[in-house]
Amino acid sequence: MTSRPWVLRAAGLAAAATLALAAALPTTAAAGPAPVTHAIKSQISQAGEPPGQQKLPVDLPGGKTVVGETSPIHDPALIVAADGTWYVYSTGLVNRENGGTIQVWTSRDHGTTWEYAGTVWDRIPAWIDEHFSDGELPGNLWAPEITEHNGTYYLYYSASRFGGNKSLTALATNTTLDPSDPDYEWVDQGMVVSSPATGLDPANPAKTFNAIDAGIIEDADGTPYMAIGSFWYGIFLVQLEWPSGKPVAGWESKAVNIADRFMPGNPIEAPYITRHGDYYYLFVSFDACCRGGDSTYKVAVGRSTSVKGPYLDQEGRDMFGGGGSVVLDSHGAITGPGGQSVFGDYLAFHYYDGSNQDIPYFPTLGIQKIDWVNGWPVFNQTVETPSVLKQPKAAAAGGAVTFTATAGGTPGPVAVWEISYDGGASWQRADHQPVTKRTDEGSYRSTLEVSSGTYSDAGLLVRAVFRNAHGKAATDAVGFPAPPGR
Template identity: 30%
Template sequence: MKTRVLTVALFGLLTVGLYCPALPLDGEPYIHDPSTIMECDGKYYTFGTGGGGLISEDGWTWRGGAERRGGGLAPDAVKIGDRYLISYTSRGGGLAGGHAGAINTMWANTFDPQSPDFGFNDDSVVITTDGIEDCDAIDPGFFLDPTNGRLYLVYGTFFGFIRQIELDPKTGKRINDDDPIDIAIDCEATVMIYNDGWYYLLGTHGTCCSSANSTYNIRVGRSRNVSGPFVDHMGVDMLRGGGKLVIAANGRNVGPGHFGLIDQGEDVQKFSFHYEADLGRGGRSVLAIRSLLWQDGWPIAGEDFGGGTFTIESVRSGFTLELGVEAVSLSTTRPRRGETGPIAAIPDQDVAVVSQNWPAGDIEIRIADYMLQAHQKWTITPVAGVGGYMGSPYFKITVAGTDRALAATKDIDVIAVPAFTGASEQLWQIDQLIDGTYRIMPKSLAKEGYALTAVGRSTPSLTKFSAKNLAARWKLIAP
């Protein structure tokens, strides 16, 4: 496949801004109310309202083809052991049954429609509402408590309360007939996650289903107890409408809703959701994936990263990644005593000029004080046609204003090659970590877990990434 770099014109801001907006997922990611993304036999699956769903081989390019029994609304999925438990709304939500909602669960061994083991079994109702009570049993969300293995289901919509029941993780059915617990109001599409001793309830506020006028936004409260009370950062109980913002409309996308956690380990967390309307795709509802950060104990959407021009700063030293060439003194002249006259700005270094003295072949990479040098600024550009990883395409990293590209070497080191060729050693997976810093991995060694690391205060290389190793974290800073 011919590699082609996505053009400046396509993404707009490269020529005028330092950051570029994140790219919408590739392929045909059209879905509403996506379930939590599940990995199955090397592929990713998410299911939506109506019965169908999306499949991706890399998490970047999505297309239809997933199949789910039951139809209905807003499914969710969780992996328990080597099986998958799926829930969906079989009635309610103002459909033919009004607000007499019902949620079903069922099991699957695989999501691959081509597998001989494909199929759904034990499909039955686990919770209903009568259409009169203050709840409409729709929009199920699973929560498998990592502290004890207990399984919960949260559900509901704007028609009254969000509620929680406990399920048997062996059967997927209700573990008892105790009354459901009211845990929130004024939201829908709820799910729970756990982090550092806290239980988090995430729900979607706002108006759904009005395309570009939808005001959907995802909010969160937390509790030390699995059943609440879930309180936001201002101390407002979600039973009184509280909720700290996780993500709202941004860029040219409107109405984020239906959060689903994607925990890839080693401080790489992302989340799936849908936008009610992607203006770049005619206002259609699309799947989206963003990094998930944790700030002061709260989850928040990460950078909408699409590339741009940056300095790449080492968390270890605070120094910046640079091409191993001789620095060129900035042409400044200190004014003499008593000198008057207009003060002129000093222009940035012209990379076309200073690069004339750079060696023609491969050049080593170093880490050094940031001194506004042209060889310390990097342009990160998404590359089309080479696949991607969860939620993102691969990027090339070139010295700004040049085609000199950062590359991995066969002996697991880094170097700058004279020109970008599209080889996998020159493609980079850039994941924002939960603290907002970045992990930078070459495509050629990503599966083995190698990432750019400051192995010395001033020396970069590639080592196997560990979240505990601050030397493998980088900041991307607009120069």
């Protein structure tokens, strides 16, 4: 992210922050249900399997539809723990709302359904305020990066002041990502690098960088490096050392300037390097972030056989000199994708959601599974809003009722099942959601199973709302068959 005054952060995001989690939920407003509701909701199962026990389908390359609490997310850092839990760490809320520290989001169904899991700390560390005590204090912590080494998780994050490059990247460590673990504690390890910095280029003493947007990569020998930078002189590679996770002595003279657009403003930032096959791939964000519907952010990439570059794009142009192949740009309801990270074959990014009717262009989590084609990352930018192909019908068998609905769309839509207890006047999300699976024909099917204990509840209706990044489509509302013997 840049250090410029962002219209979205300064106004819209601050005003909307208190609504963020409610707006992110894929439900419609509903009146408080009667006490019997909770007993009924508990009888809605996940297609006959206990919660968390479903076999999850393998993702195909392309956009991955995410549902649940997915806003406000800026600069997502994605990691998947050994137990299969997906975590995203993201920029804190502005004006120190909720402490202003790094936010945490989790998914337990392979990155499809997300929920907010709180913040790393309750407040910004006091030493950061002391660092910026000569002027305006940072309103939030930015652009996290999360990596694991030898059983320790390293969380890098940034603090800065708008409109300049007085910035820093700092570090916290933990032995677990699970907040329920008794050993869970993010330990503040202090400063990693700060800017402005000197000694980066003896031939150009004025050369410096903006010390935000860290991304960590190990080379083939296990040596860690940090890609970092935003605007100014572009992207630098800084050598680190384990186990401290901090720069080696004399890092300034060893830093490599690996990307620079050499154009007015030099709009390049959010570097992230990942290794695939024989190459290191440098992902960056070009152009303007954080302007809501006016954002021009886009993801570009180059590759190199050495972590230190040179990184060349698909036309052979060096990213230190204006190169960079744009691989993900605005399309459909996705505006300004960027601020990316990579874990395995998944690219996580934020975008400004044009389909959000409550808060238009709210910053939202996006995920794509990378399709590696001829040694280059490819992203599917097909836009097809969901459409219902098969309406749900109640089918009673074995003391239960199932409802199956099918839809089409690209990215593949996910069904969020909703319940009405008042004949369709209001709706709310079912407690447990079945997995939406891709059929052999390329459509997407979801089956909700309800136990027979719900038969006695007159007026109970269900429907599925199929969603992807570009819109949604609701099925018809369906009631229950008469109980046997009536």
